[in-house]
Amino acid sequence: MSLRIALITGASRGIGAAIARRLAKDGFDVAINDLPTQTPALESLREEIVSQGRRAYIHTTDVAEASEVKNMVDSTLKTLGGLDVMVANAGIGSLLTPLTECSEDAWDKVMRINARGVFLCYKYAAQAMIAQGRGGRLIGASSLAGKQGSGYSSIYCASKFAVRGLTQSAAQELAKHGITVNAYAPGIIDTTIFDAFSPEEGVGADVLNELVKKTPVGRLGKPHEIASLVSYLASQESAFMTGQTISINGGLFFD
Template sequence: MSPRIALITGASRGIGAAVARCLAKDGFDVAINDLPAQLPALESLQKEIDSMGRRVYIHTANISDAGEVENMVNSTVETLGGLDAMVANAGIVGGLTPLTESGSEEAWDQVMGINARGTFLCYKYAAKAMIVQGRGGRIIGASSVAGKQGMGHASAYTASKFAIRGLTQSAAQELAKYGITVNAYAPGPIDTPIVDTFGLDEAGKKALIDSETKKTLVGRLGKPEEIASIASYLASQESAFTTGQTISVNGGQFFD
């Protein structure tokens, strides 16, 4: 049986890197993506995956650019021989910008451009490639706890993550006839470097982490590997009866 092939965006660190490692352990050959500035981190991850005996292909691209996403998918298919799982993981927070402050329009455009438009483009071009192949596939997006319960001072981020849930449900209905399932994961507070992008000082970051930790039933932040395990299931053959879902992994922060 030929190896399955997965493409993971935003794979230079955090959840994306954990997903790439996990899928490689599952037997996937992987294409890993991030922005060109993250190339050193991608190359380090490439060495790890190489040591597992899996093929790994690096493709830097800006996922908000349709031409770059189309080229990324086509290059993955050409280099690795196909595409069986797309994990549209890349996303940004864009800072904690109050709705009424100056700069909120710019934050909205930036965050929606990456998170909502970028995920849409990944879904679109992955689906096109999978349909041509004719062997089905798995498309997986990255929503958030903020995509199920709105977050103050993060209207753009919240809206973008709600948008991914809606996109996932819509795409699942369109693509089921091709044997393609479409799902997403919705992490709660996870111990990743993303907190460094919130525009907070050290005291502010600590206060935010403490506050989010206290909201969970398990009393700790989640680990990237705990999200990767959900992506592993959603990318598997055994997940064929699961589609249109956004699965919460939030430590009991709230119940769906």
């Protein structure tokens, strides 16, 4: 099996952009996705990847819309000639809110992107990979919050636990097609997503500092450190690993 074409959602910045850069460095041609509002950042990333000798294709899509995800996969097949690795990275945070005060709208918004979005990416990428008949890799974005629940984060935790269950189930179904399904579970990573949890001035920084203090390695993780794991999961060397959600959290929580 030759793995050579990857599609990364939520790739305009942070972990997604780092994954796209790393997979291009590994020799993949890449399709990079985000919302239309992130087009300038995607164009800059595409130019960077092309300058390194790889092909890069932009597709702006709402990953929670089935027709758009199917079109994104179909366009990748047509433009790049196939699909070997789907990285369902797109996700959003949620405000730190007591369960008794969580709104139904907040639940729907977070679950729509973090859980439904990964489901749709897995579904349509798997269909394409099965049709190709050369196997592949499905890789999803879970979280430390998908392994250890925490107060005031009920909705976000539920969405990331959902990715773990989906990953385990899909792995059992798709192994016979040579498709592995794994997820990565970041801890506290130096990106802007943490702002969504505590946007008030000073609050986010205070919470972040407390979490760093509890982390044995004593620092934030970096996006490229997540990308390094995804690089392995996308490689030939990971062929005997499936159904796993792997923590990268500086020791903040031990499986």
